[in-house]
Amino acid sequence: MTTTLALIALLDGISYASLLFLVAVGLTLIFGVLGVLNVAHGSLYAIGAYMAATLGGWLTAQGYNPWLTFPALMAAAILTGVVVGGLMERFLLRQIYEKDPTLQLLITFAVFMVLENVQRMVWGVQPYFMSEPLRALGNIELLGIRYTAYQIVFLPVMAILTMVGLRYFLRHTLAGAKIVAVTEDREAATSIGIDARKVYFVTFVIGACLAAMGGALATPTTSVLPGMGANMIVLSFAVAATAGLGNIEGALLAALLIGVARSFAVYIMPETEVLMPYLIMVLILLWRPMGLFGAVQARKI
Template sequence: MELAITIFIDGLTYASWLFIVALGLTLVFGVLKILNIAHGSFYALGAYAAATFVGWVATMHWAPGWTLVAMFMAAIAIAVLVAPLTEKGLLRFFYGHDEVLLVLVTYALFLCMEDITKLIWGANPYYVSEPYSMFGNVEIGNQIYVGYDFLLIVIAVVVGSVVWFGLNRTRQGKIVTAVIHSPEIASSMGVKVSKVYMMAFGVGVFLAALGGAFTAPMISVQPGLSVGVIIVSFAVVIIGGLGSIEGAAIGALIVGLARAFAVHVVPVAELFSIYVVMALVLMVKPEGLFQRIQARKI
């Protein structure tokens, strides 16, 4: 019983930050129809920026709570700086082209950003330890868990709820939905499609950076961080169904539990347990668990 509880909590913790990142990836695909390989680089930028901002707060000897604000502001800073440059300065020139070309463009961007992070922050690892110890430990049964892990779960629930509410219960969300179904018709009705694309891409970058910023206290922030993240994020959105918020949540939970089970029961299978689960899901539902129904074109 204790092992099952441990697997569930570890899986939920892993799924929480992964859901935030995958949510940004599936949102960008749903609106812009782009499989953004560079999404993992935005995650890494968020982690590096959080390490920098938290370091500034530490040198100023502010209260520990300000480190959380610093991480959140780091994600906003990355979104504000990087999203317009990427969408307006690069991706906008390739809209309407073959999807494979867009994948290659984002892959090239990914390679460039890997070198840019090394130029800015160097090759040495960064450690963001201050926020991780803020919430103490939580004892459940005979196991002790770090309180910060449960904060990530809360953040994931809040982020998912806000994005779902924004898309389904607000006027701007209805406009985004209209653009998803038919950019041409939405444009003819007076909707500025380019503005919607910019907004959606900015939110996607922010979610990736937010995931990186709040994961930074749990990991070593170093070069190569983005590679593993984008691979696992793709696994999540493929399992859940591209363009689906519900699918991203379920996919992240499946991946998190599969990884936690492998770590605690079959450690040698950790590296490929996620892909085994993905293969099993795709064998049953090749389009993903929550693939949106596509409108039939006449």
């Protein structure tokens, strides 16, 4: 494998890992706090992508400055997370927190199937694409190869900022301290006056916004099609399981590991591309059943 090809594979893997991390960290945050493995998380990713394509397409059709598509991506993610995620938590998940995990899994899978059909009803089956952010940021040349700055600079920066911002929120804010307290011991947190239901709602909305942001940021790099959420939820679960379910910091490294490995597989052995993320997950779970960073630790609140 030549140096040039290795560089291409590495940059492609980092770009893909950035999107994968945004979705996976939302999934692992929800599981870590609520204890629910939300299969419908993939639908939030897809709806975020559709919303971003719709808003970006409208701005372009109206002749607005292409740079306005960047806030449109964030607006689409927040709108999807707050509205769809908020309604999902308030009227569905809140009713099953104490239920059997198998029932929770089946119900969230049912919601996923419903939302898949809602997407077809609202947006149809034709592909959507919105490339203005790619053109706005232009290209960067490395070793004679041209890359889009959006993919190799903007997406990794967004992933890192998200990681830093999320950790700061959880460790240095009152709302974050409440989330950590409920995660560690719900009964004790409730006994000192923390509203666990409110904490669950806020956590789920944050996780939903992260999933939708992954979809929104993916819109300029790929066609938005029905079924895109199914592939992403499986991959994001592989990342979360590899890192250790509920482990936020590990999700970034696991996403990078899986994203880069998948990218190299595309260039070296294309037939193993689909297999690679799950092979990595299986091997790591056989070695460390709790995931790479899933060791149980006592924490003082």
